[in-house]
Amino acid sequence: MADDFPAPPEPDSPEDATRGEGLGRSFRQARKEMWVMLGAWIVFFLWVTISCARTAFAEPGEHGEITTFLGMPSWVATGIAIPWVAANLFIIWFALGFMKDTPLPADEPDPELETSPTAE
Amino acid sequence: MPGFLSSFVPGPLLAMSGAASNSALISFAIYIALVFVIAGMANRLQKGKSFVGEYFLGSRGIGLWAFALTYAATAASGGSFMGFPALIYTHGWSLAWWISGYMIVPLVALGLFAKRINQVGRLAGAITVPELLRKRFANPYVGYVATALVVFFMFFYLLAQFKAGAEIMATLMDGVPVYEAATGWIAAAKEGIPWVGQASADYLLCLVIFAVAVILYTAYGGFRAVVWTDVMQGIVMGIGVVILLVLTLNQVGGLKKATETLAEMTPPEFGTVLIRSTGEGAVADLQVGDWVETDEGGMVRITGASNVEVSDQPDGHESRGMLLLTNPSEIEKVRERAVPGFVARITSREPYAHGAGEKGVYLTAPGPSKTSSMGFLPVALAMSFFVFWNFSGAGQPSYMVRQMAFRDTRVLRRSIVLVALFFSLIYFPLVVIFTSARLLLPGMEVYPDRIMPEMASHVTELAGVPWLAGLLVAAPFAAVMSSVDSFLLLVASGVVRDIYQDSINPDASEDRMRKLSHAVTVIVGFLAVLVVLNPPPYLQTLIVFASGGLGASFLMPIVLALYWPRMTSDGALFGMISGALTILVLYFAGYIANGSFGEYNLLGLHPIVWSMFITAIVIFSVSLAQRPPDKALVEKYFGR
Incomplete structure (x- = not known):
């Protein structure tokens, strides 16, 4: 697996390293997933906010009756329940279809802090 | 009921049936026994491995179910099963919007950090969040500030969770003969002991049992014990909610009927009544939570002593605070529970500031509010909470530590799906259950935090399965325990790894680290118990304060530390501090504005939203004003 992620070319300067030329493939993949995730958050945030802001404050009828869907108030169904199901479907696609497995490095030994059985 | 709980919990409210009490005791005993078996197994696994890595991070070998459920169980703290149900009961379906951010929390919280924080943690050889930051920026001061912030804010969390654990346990044990006898003995034994003597016997007993159990298994088994017990606790929570949902819907005649009935309901009113005895009973014998019929045929529930001076109070009458039901169906439901021989006359009424007399107010936003004319959930606040749940939750170090512990990214991907299903199974059904609870248990506004155990006892008895109450009440207990153990270990790791080993004795031996880790875990737990013997006021607000403080301090610094190579150590330092x-x-401003401890929602937005903006600006400004970070550091953490 590690062969899938070859070492990046050596950057010429610190500026190059922070601008992307020296960034590794594993990092770039994680960053791509982060942007998709943030995009999804914005979509669901807008869906819930716009839908609920438009419908959740509607006054019930004269005798207190309101429209329901599957037993719950309609605004909850369209503004919360349906997006919740959609979010779950998106999460399943994101986690099992879009997100890539990345080899995780072995634990880096820390010569300063590693404990030894005898040292005091 | 003697002592602490009786000061704010009515006896009849908490009393479970005999079968329920016995089942609660048996459930509790089995539960505690299992927890210690797990701790013993985890302790055996520590042998032959690096102690610190195993004790605080499970040697980064956590698999699918363990990772998913430890994450979910830690997230679902006592608030999910006490405070949240209370809010649903009080404000209705608007809570579905309030909690809706959880639909995307598994993706944001795990997707934002998990892969990168695990990767960087391994590259740095870091075991704690402050250590990760310190090594990522090669700056010890970043680590010191991070450790100080973790220990400071997390201690508030511990206090609140210990208190919640003791309270739930008291509910669980109420009516059990052995427990009642023990509280009597402790009441006599604690007299005259400074500080301890001020705590009530029942609270003291429950706090000590709860604390000893959780401190011992955490200290003995370390991170792996915490994770495995979280798995068990997560399963208990999931099963408990599903059973409660089925029993509740069955008893209200289905969700549609419950919603239609709720549409007819209007909020209760608070106020004062004059009560007189019409029989042999004395008014002084009436307890908080008792129902009394009014001279107009209505029903009031006693909320406490009245502070109102009644000038024409005749002899034999007493003034009390009250909750007045306003719906005929609720009044008929509780009429048979009225204490006979008393009659009440209403002397003052305080309708809700929003929603008074409005049918359907429990079905729509912003929801009824006793104090705010804007209602419970205006749009700006609803938007804030969608941000809050996702990003404040993601910014909690207790979750980040878990993300440093999974075995590989395959575990991570599948865990995201499992956590999403778990949250869906917990949070939306809780809204259904506790909006329906209003139909079954009127007048719980007197003690809304008790709605969960009350519902567990009520629906199981009505269904003819009172022994199930033990399992249902174990769900919130499990939620509290799974949070306490995680926070305890986090504070201990800050002291042992980040302060002692990093700064005082880098050459500490394996044996010394083991003894110190055990000792610090016990001492931190003991200190928290000592403080919470007499719990400070505003404890619930302190939880939100601590959560917001941790999110504000760590969210943006960690996100940018993981994804922005140009970020400098000073950027991290000033980001956390800002x-x-x-x-x-904003809490100080809240105190000035409201006269009590609480946040100030500038322009209607929660402080966490403001902190995210300000922290991001500070980090970008400071970092870009400085030279780029060292090339070797960037290559190490971003070059793969």
Whole structure:
């Protein structure tokens, strides 16, 4: 697996390293997933906010009756329940279809802090 | 009921049936026994491995179910099963919007950090969040500030969770003969002991049992014990909610009927009544929570002593605070529970500031509110909470530590799906259950935090399965325990790894680290118990304060540390400090504005939203004003 992620070319300067030329493939993949995730958050945030802001404050009828869907108030169904199901479907696609497995490095030994059985 | 709980919990409210009490005791005993078996197994696994890595991070070998459920169980703290149900009961379906951010929390919280924080943690050889930051920026001061913020804010969390654990356990044990006898003995034994003597016997007993259990298994088994017990606790929570949902819907005649009935309901009113005895009973014998019929045929529930002076109070009458039901169906439901021989006359009424007399108010936003004319959930606040749940939750170090512990990214991907299903199974059904609870248990506004155990006892008895109450009440207990153990270990790791090993004795032996880790875990737990013997006021607000403080201090610094190579150590340092200061300033402003401890929602937005903006600006400004970070550091953490 590690062969899938070859070492990046050596950057010429610190500026190059922070601008992307020296960034590794594993990092770039994680960053791509982060942007998709943030995009999804914005979509669901807008869906819930716009839908609920438009419908959740509607006054019930004269005798207190309101429209329901599957037993719950309609605004909850369209503004919360349906997006919740959609979010779950998106999460399943994101986690099992879009997100890539990345080899995780072995634990880096820390010569300063590693404990030894005898040292005091 | 003697002592602490009786000061704010009515006896009849908490009393479970005999079968329920016995089942609660048996459930509790089995539960505690299992927890210690797990701790023993985890302790055996510590042998032959690096102690610190195993004790605080499970040797980064956590698999699918363990990772998913430890994450979910830690997230679902006592608030999910006490405070949240209370809010649903009080404000209705608007809570579905309030909690809706959880639909995307598994993706944001795990997707934002998990892969990168695990990767960077391994590259740095870091075991704690402050250590990760310190090594990522090669700056010890970043680590010191991070450790100080973790220990400071997390201690508030511990206090609140210990208190919640003791309270739930008291509910669980109420009516059990052995427990009642023990509280009597402790009441006599504690007299005259400074500080301890001020705590009530029942609270003291429950706090000590709860604390000893959780401190011992955490200290003995370490991170792996915490994770495995979280798995068990997560399963208990999931099963408990599903059973409660089925029993509740069955008893209200289905969700549609419950919603239609709720549409007819209007909020209760608070106020004062004059009560007189019409029989042999004395008014002084009436307890908080008792129902009394009014001279107009209505029903009031006693909320406490009245502070109102009644000038024409005749002899034999007493003034009390009250909750007045306003719906005929609710009045008929509780009429048979009225204490006979008393009659009440209403002397003052305080309708809700929003929603008084409005049918359907429990079905729509913003929801009824006793104190705010804007209602419970205006749009700006609803938007804030969608941000809050996702990003404040993601910014909690207790979750980050878990993300440093999974075995590989395959575990991570599948865990995201499992956590999403778990949250869906918990949070939306809780809204259904506790909006329906209003139909079954009127007048619980007197003690809304008790709605969960009350519902567990009520629906199982009605269904003819009172022994199930033990399992249902174990769900919130499990939620509290799974949070306490995680926070305890986090504070201990800050002291042992980040302060002692990093700064005082880098050459500490394996044996010394083991003894110190055990000792610090016990001492931190003991200190928290000592403080919470007499719990400070505003404890619930302190939880939100601590959560907001941690999110504000760590969210943006960690996100940018993981994804922005150009970020400098000073950027991290000032980012954390500015995040914490934003929260402190907005809470101070809240204190000035409201006269009590609480946040100030500037322009209607929660402080966490402001802290995210300010922290991001500070980090970008400071970092870009400085030279780029060392090339070797960037290559190490971003070059793969």
